[in-house]
Amino acid sequence: MSKSSILYALFCLAVIGGFVTTIRSGFSPFAQGGQRAFVHTAYGPTHK
Amino acid sequence: MTETAATVRALTCPACGGTIALRAAGYTVSLVCEHCGTTLDAADPEVRVIAAASAAMTRPEIPLGTRGALDGEQWEVVGYLERSDGESGWSEYLLFNPYLGYAFLLDDGRRFSLGWLLDRLPESAVDGLQYASETYRRFGTPYKTWVRFVVGEFYWRVAVGEQVRVTDYVLPGKMLSCEENDEERTWTLLELLDRGVVERAFGIDKRGNAGAPAPHEPSPWHSRLIDAIIIGTVAALTLLFIAAIGSNTHQLAAADFTTTIDAPMTSQVIKGITLTNPAGTAVTIAARADGIDNGWVDVDLSLVNAVTDQSYGGYVLVEHYTGTDSDGAWSEGDRRNRATLSNVPPGRYDLVIELTGHRWVGPGQSPASAWGTADVQPVSIVLTTGGVFAGNMLLALLAILLWPAILWALHLRFEQRRTAPVT
Structure with a gap:
C-alpha cells in the first residue's frame, strides 16, 4: 500500500472520528442554532 | 550474470x-x-x-x-x-x-x-x-x-x-x-x-x-485508485453504520396550540425541558398544521435556559397552497416543517413559541374572498433530541469520496492521453 493510501486511510479515520464527535455533541454547521439563517423572506406560492 | x-x-x-x-x-x-x-x-x-x-x-x-x-x-x-x-x-x-x-x-x-x-x-x-x-x-x-x-x-x-x-x-x-x-x-x-x-x-x-x-504504459494512478476505492468504501459503510446507530431520537416535549389567521401573534411556552448531555445536544423542533390551506403560519421559537436566560432561537414556516390553472390543479408547500438547534448545552429550558397565522390573498382576490384556510388553525409542536444531521453525514461522505474522485479523474486523464491519437 502506498504512502498516499495510508494517509487517505488516516484521513478517513479522522473524518469518521469527527462525524462521531458531531453525533455525541449534537453539533452541525447546518443547523439553525441560535440564528435565523434560513428564515423565509417571501410568502405565498411560487407556482406560475 | x-x-x-x-x-x-x-x-x-x-x-x-x-x-x-x-x-x-x-x-x-x-x-x-x-x-x-x-x-x-x-x-x-x-x-x-x-x-x-x-x-x-x-x-x-x-x-x-x-x-x-x-x-x-x-x-x-x-x-x-x-x-x-x-x-x-x-x-x-x-x-x-x-x-x-x-x-x-x-x-x-x-x-x-x-x-x-x-x-x-x-x-x-x-x-x-x-x-x-x-x-x-x-x-x-x-x-x-x-x-x-x-x-x-x-x-x-x-x-x-x-x-x-x-x-x-x-x-x-x-x-x-x-x-x-x-x-x-x-x-x-x-x-x-x-x-x-x-x-x-x-x-x-x-x-x-x-x-x-x-x-x-500502466496508469500510475490505477493502484492508488483501487486502494482508495477499497478504503473509501469501507469508510463510507462505517459512516452509514454509525449514522444508523446514532439516528435514535428522544421526544422530550409535545403540545398542541391554535393560531387565529390574520390575528396578532400569540405566545405559548412549554416548560421543564431538561437536557443532560454534558457535550451538548441536538434539538429538533417540529411544527405541524394539518388544516392550513392557502395560508402560512410563522412559528418563532426560543429555547431559553431557565437559569442563565441564554436563548437559542429557531424558526419554522408551515405553509400550503392549492389552486387551478390552465394545466389543471396544483399544490405546493409543506404543512410540516422543523427547525434544528445544534450543540445546546445541558440545563433546564423553556421553549417559547410565537405563532402568527396568515391567509394568502392571490392576485385579483380580496382578503374577504380568499378561500381555503379556516379562521382558527391547530398547530402541533414536538421537541426531540439526538439524531444525525443529514448535512454532517453528506459532508463526511463528500470528504471521504473526494480523494477517490480526484484519483479517478487523474486516471481517466492519463488513459485519455495514453489512448489519444498521436498528433
Whole structure:
C-alpha cells in the first residue's frame, strides 16, 4: 500500500472520528442554532 | 550474470576505409558502417556494399558496443535504427548476447521497453489476443512504419526506407507488436522497463516524464485508485453504520396550540425541558398544521435556559397552497416543517413559541374572498433530541469520496492521453 493510501486511510479515520464527535455533541454547521439563517423572506406560492 | 563471449571481428569498410567492429560474427547479416552509413553484406567474406549511405550519420544516445545489464543479463548494443510512422518517431537498439541471442530495446523518447521475437504465435481471444495466459487488447489501427536511419549490424537485411505494417496489442506494462511485409510476419513482445533502469545500465542521462504515455504504459494512478476505492468504501459503510446507530431520537416535549389567521401573534411556552448531555445536544423542533390551506403560519421559537436566560432561537414556516390553472390543479408547500438547534448545552429550558397565522390573498382576490384556510388553525409542536444531521453525514461522505474522485479523474486523464491519437 502506498504512502498516499495510508494517509487517505488516516484521513478517513479522522473524518469518521469527527462525524462521531458531531453525533455525541449534537453539533452541525447546518443547523439553525441560535440564528435565523434560513428564515423565509417571501410568502405565498411560487407556482406560475 | 552471463559474460559476453569474445565475438568481435574487425572489418574495413570498402566505401570509406574505416574500421568497423563486427560484434556478432556468424549471426549478423547486414552491417551499416558507423563512419559513413554504407550498408554492407556481413555474410559475404568480401564485405560487399549493399547500399551506399543515404542519410547523414547520427550518433545513437547509447553508442554501439556499449554493454549493460538488464534483468541480470549482460547485453551489448550492436545495432541502432530509427523508425517513423509519419506522425511520430522512435528508436530501436538491437542488443546481442551470444547465449541469449538478440533483444530489442525500444526508446520512445520517454520510456524504454525490452522486446523479444516470439517463437510461437499468440492465440485469438474474444477481445484481442492471448499469449502466455495473458489477454492483449488491440491498440488503435494498423499503421505503416519505415526505417529513417540505421547504423550497426543486424540479423536481417535492413536498410533506410524499409517498410512494415504494424498492429499493436497491449495490456498494462506489455505490448504485442505484429510487424508484417510481403515476405514475412513477426511478433515481438515488449515489456515496459522501470524508469531509470536503462539509464543506469547503459550510463545515459535519466529521462524526464514529459510527453504522451506509451500505449502499454500502466496508469500510475490505477493502484492508488483501487486502494482508495477499497478504503473509501469501507469508510463510507462505517459512516452509514454509525449514522444508523446514532439516528435514535428522544421526544422530550409535545403540545398542541391554535393560531387565529390574520390575528396578532400569540405566545405559548412549554416548560421543564431538561437536557443532560454534558457535550451538548441536538434539538429538533417540529411544527405541524394539518388544516392550513392557502395560508402560512410563522412559528418563532426560543429555547431559553431557565437559569442563565441564554436563548437559542429557531424558526419554522408551515405553509400550503392549492389552486387551478390552465394545466389543471396544483399544490405546493409543506404543512410540516422543523427547525434544528445544534450543540445546546445541558440545563433546564423553556421553549417559547410565537405563532402568527396568515391567509394568502392571490392576485385579483380580496382578503374577504380568499378561500381555503379556516379562521382558527391547530398547530402541533414536538421537541426531540439526538439524531444525525443529514448535512454532517453528506459532508463526511463528500470528504471521504473526494480523494477517490480526484484519483479517478487523474486516471481517466492519463488513459485519455495514453489512448489519444498521436498528433
